[in-house]
Amino acid sequence: MNNLKGACILGQSGGPTSVINASAAGVFIEALKQENITEVYAAAHGIKGILNEEFYDIKQEDLNELELLKTTPSSSIGSVRYKLKPLDQDPTDYERLLEVFKKYNIRYFFYNGGNDSMDTCNKVSKFFKESGYECYCIGVPKTIDNDLFATDHCPGYGSACKYVATTLMELYQDATVYNNKMVTIVEVMGRNAGWLTASAELAKLKGCGPDLIYLPEVEFDVEQFKEKVKKIVAEKNKCIVCVSEGIKNKDGLYIPELFASLEKDSFGHSQLGGTAAILADLIKDELPKVKVRAIEFSLLQRCAQHLASATDIEEAFNAGKEAVKAACNGITDKMVGFRREYVDGKYICHYDLIDLHLVANTEKQVPREWIKPNGEGLTQDFIDYALPLIQGDLKAPLEDGLPRFARLKKILVEKK
Numbered sequence: 001m002n003n004l005k006g007a008c009i010l011g012q013s014g015g016p017t018s019v020i021n022a023s024a025a026g027v028f029i030e031a032l033k034q035e036n037i038t039e040v041y042a043a044a045h046g047i048k049g050i051l052n053e054e055f056y057d058i059k060q061e062d063l064n065e066l067e068l069l070k071t072t073p074s075s076s077i078g079s080v081r082y083k084l085k086p087l088d089q090d091p092t093d094y095e096r097l098l099e100v101f102k103k104y105n106i107r108y109f110f111y112n113g114g115n116d117s118m119d120t121c122n123k124v125s126k127f128f129k130e131s132g133y134e135c136y137c138i139g140v141p142k143t144i145d146n147d148l149f150a151t152d153h154c155p156g157y158g159s160a161c162k163y164v165a166t167t168l169m170e171l172y173q174d175a176t177v178y179n180n181k182m183v184t185i186v187e188v189m190g191r192n193a194g195w196l197t198a199s200a201e202l203a204k205l206k207g208c209g210p211d212l213i214y215l216p217e218v219e220f221d222v223e224q225f226k227e228k229v230k231k232i233v234a235e236k237n238k239c240i241v242c243v244s245e246g247i248k249n250k251d252g253l254y255i256p257e258l259f260a261s262l263e264k265d266s267f268g269h270s271q272l273g274g275t276a277a278i279l280a281d282l283i284k285d286e287l288p289k290v291k292v293r294a295i296e297f298s299l300l301q302r303c304a305q306h307l308a309s310a311t312d313i314e315e316a317f318n319a320g321k322e323a324v325k326a327a328c329n330g331i332t333d334k335m336v337g338f339r340r341e342y343v344d345g346k347y348i349c350h351y352d353l354i355d356l357h358l359v360a361n362t363e364k365q366v367p368r369e370w371i372k373p374n375g376e377g378l379t380q381d382f383i384d385y386a387l388p389l390i391q392g393d394l395k396a397p398l399e400d401g402l403p404r405f406a407r408l409k410k411i412l413v414e415k416k
Helices: 018-031 046-050 063-071 091-103 113-130 156-174 200-207 222-236 275-286 310-327 380-390
Strands: 006-012 037-043 053-057 108-114 136-141 182-188 212-214 236-244 291-296 334-343 348-356
Touching: 006 018, 006 046, 018 037, 018 063, 018 108, 018 136, 018 310, 037 046, 046 091, 046 108, 063 200, 091 108, 091 113, 108 113, 108 310, 113 136, 136 310, 156 182, 156 200, 156 236, 156 310, 156 380, 182 275, 182 310, 200 380, 212 222, 222 236, 236 275, 275 291, 275 380, 310 334, 310 348, 310 380
Parallel strands: 006 037, 006 108, 108 136, 136 334, 182 236, 182 291, 212 236
Antiparallel strands: 037 053, 334 348
16 A cells, blocks of 8 residues: 555546546546545646646535536536647646645646547656656546457447447338338447447347448548448348548548648547438438438547446446546556456456556557458457447436436635
C-alpha cells in the first residue's frame, strides 16, 4: 500500500458512451473508501476543468446518486476534446496543471477516455515524474470504437454493439414490409476501425441483418458496390447495406471527401458523416425507380442506455474501481485493460494494467481475417468475440415511466 495522502481527481474526455458514467461511479465510490485519498474531485469538462480550476466536490454528492451513475448515459461531469501540445513545443498547460495539483494537493489523477485521452494521461504522468511531483496517474478506458490497443475490448463497445445489432434487426422488419423495391443504407460510427459496423453481423446471425457490410479496414470500391446492390435488388427487391462512416476508396479518401473537403476537429481528425447519404444518391442514379433511404445512427448509438449491456456496465464500473486500487498501491503511468478467459466455456473478464505509452494514439482494427470479401460480412470469429460483450440487461430505474438518471449537485470546489 502506498502511503501518500492527498486528493484525487477524475476527468472525462472524448465522445460519451452508455457506460462512461459507470466508470466514473467506480472511481468515485472506490476513492471514497480509500484512507489515503483525502478529497474526491471531478474535473468539469476534463483537462480543461483542471486548467480552469473548476472541479466538483464528490464528497458532497449523495451516494445513491453516485450509484445511479451506473445506469446514466453520457459524461455527467462533462467531457472535452482538448489535446495537450508536446511539452517541448509549449509547456504552458503542463506548468499550469502542476500549479493546480500542488495547490489542492492532488496526488491521484484518473483520466477516462479513448486514444487521445490516454495520450493526455501519458503526457501528464511523464511531466509530473520529470518535475519530481509525486502523483499517481491511471487511465480508465472508454470508446464505442473499441480501438484501444492492448486491451481485448473497451467499455462502451458492448452496449453500442448491442444497439447497432438490435436497431438493425428492428429496421429490417420495417424495411422489408412492403412489396416494392427498396434500398436502405445505414451509416454507423467508426473512422478507421470497423468494430461497431461489424456488429451488424450479429443481426445477420438472427436472420434480420443487412445484405452487405463495409468496414474501413478494407478498401471500398464504389463501382463494385453499385453492381452488388443492383444484383441484390434484382434478386429479391430489397437490399440493406451497413457502412462505416470511415470507409475509404483505393486512394485512401473517405467517401465524403470525394465530393467536398472535410473539416477537422481539435485533435486533427476529419469530421465524418454523410457517407450513407452520398452512397444513396449514387444508387438513386443507378436505380431511378427504386426507393432509396439513407439512415445515419449518428449520436443515437453512443448513449442508448435503454439497450445497455449489463456485462458492459459491470466491466466499466470495475475498470474505475481497479484504477483507484492501482493508484493507491503506488502504480502509475498505466491504463486498466481487459483480458478475456473462458473457464468451462464461460466468459470471464480479467483486469490488467497496460503501459500508457503503448495505448496513446494507437488504433486497433478488426483483424482482416475476420472480414469476408466484397461486403459479405464477418466470420464466426467475430461473432464469438462479440456475443459475450452484449449479454445481460441493466436499465435505469423508471420514474413516471421514464428513466431516472443520476442528478448530481455538482458543487464546485472553492478556489484557493
